[in-house]
Amino acid sequence: MTTTSATRVTVDCPAWCNVTQAQHLRELRWEGNTTHWSDSRSGDGWEIRHTATATADGSPSGPARLYVSTPGGLTLASAEALALTLLATYEEASD
Ligand SMILES: [Zn+2]
Numbered sequence: 001m002t003t004t005s006a007t008r009v010t011v012d013c014p015a016w017c018n019v020t021q022a023q024h025l026r027e028l029r030w031e032g033n034t035t036h037w038s039d040s041r042s043g044d045g046w047e048i049r050h051t052a053t054a055t056a057d058g059s060p061s062g063p064a065r066l067y068v069s070t071p072g073g074l075t076l077a078s079a080e081a082l083a084l085t086l087l088a089t090y091e092e093a094s095d
Helices: 021-031 076-093
Strands: 033-037 041-043 046-055 065-069
Touching: 021 033, 041 076, 046 076, 065 076
Parallel strands: none
Antiparallel strands: 033 046, 041 046, 046 065
16 A cells, blocks of 8 residues: 655635635646735725735735726715725735
8 A cells, every 4th residue: 555645735824815725726836926815895886805925935925915996987975885995905904
């Protein structure tokens, strides 16, 4: 009987990351770093997500980024909701 043991890297994700370990490991293998992606937060006419990139040892490999998408115009109520959610997302991303 042959036993194989492989050293397996585990990516430590922030609590908000929704990326699978398999995808992180693929990115590390092919790109040398990986990106943690948050779930999207969305409202009427807008969507926000944020990211953080890391190397295999967990060190940050770039600045955290927020992605804001507003494909159409916003009503004032939507703009207010976007502003409040953007602030909450900023606070989560900067933890
Ligand atoms: Zn992650």
